Amino acid sequence: MKKITFAIIVLLALSTSPVIAETKLVDDIAAYQVALNEVQPGDTILLKNGEWADFEILFEALGTADKPIRLAAQTPGKVFITGQSNLRLAGEYLEVSGLVFKNGYTPTSSVIAFRRDEQHVANNSRVTATVIDGFNNPERYENESWVMLYGKHNRFDHNHLVGKSTRGVTLAVRLNSAASQQNHHRIDHNYFGPRPILGSNGGETLRIGTSHYSLTESNTVVENNYFDRCDGELEIISNKAGGNKFIGNVFYQSRGTLTMRHGNDTLVEKNVFLGNGADHTGGIRVINKRQTVRNNYLQDLKGYRFGGALVVMNGVPNSKINRYHQVEDSVIENNTFVNSDHIQIAAGSDFERTAVPVRTGFKNNLIYVESEQDPFTIYDDVSGITWENNLINTAVDQRLADGFVVRQINPAAAANGLQYPKGEDGSTQTYGVSRDLTVLDKSQTGVDWYPKLTQKPRFDHGATHQVRPGLDTLATAARNASDGDVLLLSEGEYQISRIIHLDKAITVQAQAPGNVTIRYERAALFELGEGGSLKLDGVRISGSAAPDSAGNSVVRTQRRSMLNNYELVVQNSEVVDLNVNHSFNFLTVAKGTFAQRIRLANSRFSNVTGAILGLDHEYEDFGIYNAEYVTIDNVVFDTIDGDVVDYYRGGTDESTFGPHFTMTQSTLNKVGTGKRNKSASSVLLHGVQVAHLQDNKVIESAPITINHTVGEPVTKLIDNRFVATPKTQIRELYSDQIDTAELRGNVYQSGE
Template sequence: MTNNLGRSARPFLRHRLLLVALAALSTHLYAADLLVATPEEYAQAAKAAKPGDTIVLKDGEWRDFDLLLRGRGQTGKPIRLTAQTPGKVVLTGQSRLRLAGRHLEVSNLIFRDGHAPGGEVIAFRRSSTDWAEDSRVTGIVIHGYSKPDRSQSDHWVALYGRNNRFDHSQLSGKTNLGSTLVVVRNETSGLENHHRIDHNWFGPRPNLGSNGGETIRIGTSRDSLSDSRTLVENNWFEHCDGEVEIVSSKSGGNIYRGNVFFESRGSLVLRHGNGNLVERNVFIGNGKPHTGGVRVINRDQVVRDNYFQGLAGDGFAAALTVMAGTRNAPLNRYGQVENAVIERNSFIDVRSVFLGAGTDEERNAAPVGSTIASNLFIGTGKRELLRTLGDLSGIAFRDNVQSPRASGGFPGGVQGREVTLQRAANGLQHPLELEGVGAPRDLQFIARRAVGVDWYPKTAERVALDGGRTLEVAPGEDSLGTALAASGPGDRLQLGAGRYVVTRTLEVAHPVSVVGPTRGTARIAFSRPVLFDLQRGGSLRLARLDIDGALAPDQAGNAVVRIAPGSQATNYELRIEDSRIHGLSVNAGFDLINAGKGSMADLIALHRVEVADVSGAVLSAAAETDDLGTYNAEHVEIDGSRFRRVAGAVVDLYRGGTDESTFGPELIVRDSVFEDAGRGDAALRLRGVQLAVLDGNRFRRSGDVRFSHRVGDPSLLASRNQFAAGGRILADIPVEAIQ
């Protein structure tokens, strides 16, 4: 009986297997994988694509490719676009990607060696009336794909429409104006968009030196009173230093969860919009200047279960900043903090917590109806942790602990006690004795290796000065220029003792050092108006040199180092050490360093330098007079140097406008001598500088130190300075002693 049933079942089973095979064949026929090798082939494939189809770009370089994926897939059967091999399809030149329709998916592409032809590299729309929904872009790398003019704005990723996802991608090296990733909201496509941004590596973004350098911005002030409901989770923000707002939340109902902010200058800022949630994020600063945490503004914000460690930021970039607002604030101003809940967060080895920040004549609405509860506060021990302005009676403090003692400015609800910390396996520290205070013990953070892609490196790719070869250079006419032309990034030109005559301007387009001998002297004379022309991509170190400008012709714009207007030289370093520079007096405006409009230095440093007989300025960094918040140097250091017979200012540093999106400029002058310097103007002219430190300097027969406030909350710290035969500190803010 069993055998008969088995025999009778065999035809049925064969028929069943045939149906399965036909079904598989049908699926293969209707869900095609189509390899395309040219833009024309791609256009034909994209036009014919059906749900479940995959278009595959052939490995290689695709230059100036306007890539549009437009179609309608189905749930579980998206129309896909991908690379033949992850990491081997590179879009270069002026390429871009646009998506429009529903259920689309793009993956495994690289954008580098160029810049977008318009305002976006990747846009989830074709036009203002044709956008993407329920679509995904994943495994994308955008690396250094910046417009050459940093004042030209674009966004690398622009999310439009609804229910879209951007994930497991790597974006690094943006140097021009505009957010790295932006969520664009409008009533046509729906303000409540429910996007998801997750598992991405937002890599190094250098200081922009102006507003518009956010890594993520969600919404605008215009539509900020409505909810976006975007989820930002499990991303890494590493060395994102573009401006004070790493994340600028300008809408409501968003969730920021499980992200890591690693050594990034600035903060996650709840700038506009209400009812946002910030939870279970980890902020690690490792003492890097201006590393911040969360800034709270507006109504119904919740900040809970987060971990903050080693944050050195202050002011608007403190580990926790609760702002004062404006009553009945316009949409573009600061709304009053109402009903904020800040609970169960750990602040460990942080420089500052700032409550009532920004209080002034306009921002005079103190926080109300808010709670700060069950938080752990541990400062650096170098200064008082808490800074307050205005009335804090609208904040209820409950069950908080500060170690080893509570700051005097805290009202009740903060207990001072010694706390012993224990480091967990993931590196986070928790108090042994306290339950329910500080970040949860089960808080985990996303591993760096789990974000981005595994087929493209997560590197900054920035060559350091003296990171390359050492090239020996002998004295002679134009031998220095020949050696510079043959040098590569990071190389060191080691000069022997003797005289070097330079008859052409030396263009510096990569990091390079020019260093004299330890015995004897390398003397450089130049017969052009400019000795070094520092260009985009360049950095320069000069050490143990004697530079004489006596042979330079009488022409406008004379300088030893020029950063020309329009050069787009940004984020460069210029170091001059253990050198003597003199004879810059052929006309009335010969500068040692002239930083032109549009340029931006990370660092200009003069250490143990002797400068004499200069008809212009030692450092002229005052070209940004449009008062838009831009400036020419982030950090200026002068140490152990001597300046004699300088007609102009030794330092002329300017930052105008009222924008609050930047940290600099900063100036430190220590143990230096000024003789007959700036007598007709000022020895130091500092306008809009955010931090100036003057320590142990001597001024003799020299002009004043002139400091004028332009924006923000600047500090002028001065100690052990001596003035003889004229000169004094003139400032429109109080001068504080150095602690």
Template sequence: MKKRNNPLLLIATLLLAMNAGYSQRIPVKDNQELKSALNKAKPGDSIVLANGTWKDMPLFITTSGSAEKPIVIMAETPGGVKCTGNSFIRFGSDHVTVSGLHFTDGYAVKESIVDFRKGDNLANHCRLTQCVFENFSKPSRSDDDHWITLWGKKNRIDHCVIGNKLNTGTTLIVELNDERSQHNEHSIDSNYFKGREPLGSNGGETIRIGVSRYSLTSSNTLVHHNYFERCNGEVEIISVKSCNNRLTENTFFESEGGLVLRHGSGNIVLNNIFIGNNKPYTGGVRVINPGHTVANNLFIDLAGKGFHGGFTVLNGVPGSPLNRYMQVTDTDIHHNTFVNCKTILFGAGKDEERTLPPARVTFRDNFIQTNNATVYEDANKDGGITFTNNRYSAKTVAAAPAGFVAEKPTLTAITWAGQQFKIPTGKYGADLSKLNWMSAANTGAVWFRPEQSVVRKPSVHTVAAADSQQLNAIINNAAPGDIIELTEVGLYKITDPLVISKPVVIQSAAGLKAKPELVSIATTGLPAFMVIESGGSLNAGGIIFNSAYENYGAVRSGIATASKPTSAHYILKVDGCEFINFGEGGHVCIKASKGTYADSVLISNCIFRNNAGMGIDYGAEKDDKGIYNVAYMRVENSVFANTLSGAINVYRGGNDESTTGPSVHINHCTFHNVENRMQGTVVKLIGVQVASITNSVFNFSGKGGRIIWLEEMAWDDLKVDYCNVYDSGRISTFFGKATGKNIRNRKPSFKDAASNDFRLAQTNGLIGNDNKPMGVL
């Protein structure tokens, strides 16, 4: 393990390098002076931006330096210049360095934040260093852009912090669709890629090198000594779509996805470290196309399966076009170490289209330490993989597979970023002396220190029924995380939706004999009682949402996201609430709008009753491009009763394979007299990749169609089991494999359905897999 370089020494070295051949130091304090300085700059000049906030800063660079005398554009103090609003950089010349800028609190309206071209002029031998990019996403998740785009030749991006792009589009791309940008020899090194939240669609890569159209072209890009922390945008963290690139000495930490050799050939993956800590979907390397080398990499505790596996070699498509899957051939995989990885799979993606197995692939001198029952999986078993001189350590493997010898390894303890790992060492597997354990401490801008979140005790704001009209003002003035407490039983009358633009809790006070009831006294209908806007998250508890009150306008939703798309994620928790009298088909008790994305939606101990509209609707993304509204949904111990429309709808259309969600779990719920119209569906989960419906009761529901409708891919993980289905519709799945053996068909007896007590009066054998009665508890 290499020691971190002294930050002061790094800065001093950087300043010396930037001032080599120093000619003139030009201080500037605003955009006008910056423009003038750029027009007058000569090789060797340094343009120094005054510390402070530079809003809407256009940095157009058209004057070139030279190898001996580069032009330098730098902050007065590294990190002292904040570029906000519509700020951007356009490198349109050669031998220019930009250093020490902090891009935050804005977004580039057009194209990239940093583009290594201006018009038709491409940049060569230019450098972006010691810069930080954060909180610079476009407002809408569907607005496509890239933060940094490399053109030209021999440009370098180094020692930058690049964090959490929320909207569609790869964070950093290397373009090849200009002959002047091919065989480019760019360097992307020593950067800290500080996370990327799941996008919920394709287009969430952190780095992409090339594109399928030019994938047979050499890029010769070097990606090395970077740290990727929780880069979870989609299945591909780095997507290589070109030839002859080197990806070396990078560290990937708890990232949901992998380094993917998607197109192209002759790429080298060497001396990288992948650490999953058994987090779901964490992956390593995925190999497609011919002629690659994957050597001396370390894979630790990667829990991903299938395309997200620790190591996967895919099947190809016969006669594949450039944008599909070419056969893996002539690939050398050697001296890698795998420690407790859930999936090592050859022939991944095998289906009716991907039928070409890997051929002339060598897997040699590797070490696999596994807790699985098998050392690896081979979907083809046709000899296309040659296993030679490998070692493994396992407790449950019955016999050594061909090309492997069981061996008790010598373990070397490695301490990294406060964690300790015990890694097998020896003649086989990775040579640890060649690995550089990158981290936040030895990558990125040396001046950057992330703001530390301060844990504060939330304030409680009490609201009596008579003060209902003050609710919006109270929410607006509350701090993030505060609690808005409704203190009285009775009607809370509002005239406008409650706007949630920060994380808040809205709940009934403890000890009340009944729930406070939200009603509208607006003369016209309201879109919702509570609207979650950008930046908001909501925890709602112990409230009745009554859509129809006297002769006032109806409320169309209990809780909804704003109709305007947003890139900010949110969390919704609803516990112990009732949703009643949403009396029209277009009404929805809980609703997500197109262009919004929930990390999690957690519904518990709720009642949805006497509604014409749907209960929970997260099916607004209808474009069939693999986009969805919620990553994880859990509905438990809840009742849906006497409802004209369906209970739960989650939709992910299309056949895109780049994402992990949605994941939906329904447990101990009761559905009584729900959606009995012709072709109706009670629970519709289209394209959901992980789902379980367990310990639930369906009674007199879905009679004209289905109680459950699943449209799944062959590899999706679905389970419907320990449920009671009586006088109800059918369970419909595409492959017919989701339904378990414990589906009952017995008439349930409820304690007091007229009073909305849908607990079973007698179990009559209706016991779930947790030894509790089925249905609501």
């Protein structure tokens, strides 16, 4: 009996003795799987330094609060997950750190997902100190998200995400099952690096919820994150669930707004928006019920309409769950606006959005505008907003006047770098943000072992290479050049027998402008591939040696989708004789390609059977387009069968700022009258959001056609002269309202 009792005591002692946590270093996928099958609470699996290709990581295990199970890099930043790879977490109390996802893309819909499948999610888990850099599907408009948060009580922190170029949210919180609702996630201290303009809807950097679950609470906290030039679309952050908090984040030179698109009871507090005067930089957009916007600082923001520094929307009466709910019972207080041009109230007012804001307070805010222009635009009845004890340095609309103190402000920078009224005394300390507001530094976010790159110029930052005339000397020089290099062409003639493929930005510049001629024998002279951009300066290009076949180009994009936005600049140059056959364009683009900027300046184009800029290859009316900014300045177009530009953005989506088109001081002579010109126009702008045509001369040409399709397009047609040219056509395609174009000083005459 005593022996049995002793044996039981020994067994009990063994069963209650502490289990020593293990660290297991694995060097291939098979070894990882073995380690995962054996892992116990408190253990750590280390991935050996190096490249792990085509690794679909399933990290499924059950840790405990005091003994989480960890998956980490042997050395943070030295484990590269490449190829078709991803990471899924499922279970309890898991932690992942130190990985770098680069040079590949996910074979599924996300790079990191806090679930194995719909039934198996991760709870109380964490991903930290991990990098995703340019891990994009090759197809630009393939919808994929980089990070998907499911489950409850998860944390995503101190991560570095940069270069998302495909459609889809950079980071999304999903609420599509009870297991992921009321989740109390924390998203903090992440570096959201530059996200280029997508050119369609679907380019949000962060989204919480979706329209379908927008009346459900998420209770997610988003704090102390740095959003650096996140330009994907109108909504940098799209809040679509209830009970969320956005605290202490910095938005640096990012186009768009923190948008409370759906969901109620949101707190937006202590955030700093620094626009640096960049185009379309915005602040906060308010929709729905019981929203609180307080103690936020907004400076040098230039966005307008839905992208303004502050936008308070109109709603739809009895709104469907996916439309616009009325602003009710909300407060906007103690915010500071410095040199931010547009505060939009009752924005979006139209035949559908007629529910004006009600029971909402705007109080103790400070507004300083150096230009002394009233920043407020009022679109509808604002009597449902209480305006109280706000300070401004310029007169405001009489409907708001009782709620403002107007006085000289004279702001000066304080220790935290923010602007406060100089010589502030007790009578003004109630206005604007608090003196102790802390501005998050970029270095406090992400990881310290992976660089946060500063923006460099696209062109002319590399070496200069002298190129001599001859057969394919230019092609050879372009092949050997590095990104940002300048190819300086000596006087003479250059014959090109092959297409010059560019995967870098180069400048082709004549040493003596006007004394360099380039002729080429293929269907295109230049083809822009991933990473390719081109600047032409002072050269003469002739299409006379091109093949005698239809559809040639001087410049074309690669025929498949491109992830990188390109730039094309032509200045001080001449392009002639693109007429060996019909439909010979200067630029031809493919679907799924996108130009950040196209600029033609101080140049001449003559004898062309096609179009100059054919930007019309996104034709499905999905709100996608081929270029953001097109600028033409002091250019002569003479005898062009097609149009100068066919610029097309279809559909009625309101999620983008572009396209933008400017044409100034240019001459169009006999343009657009060719029998194959389907647009029947010299310039066709369809769905272009910003158009400015001024001081141009149009002679014996097809009309300029401008089709307004969505939003409130800004169209200006000023001081242009039209000779033997039909009147410009401006049409509102989806509205019975009078067009919004500014028409001034234009002259139409029958002949010289």
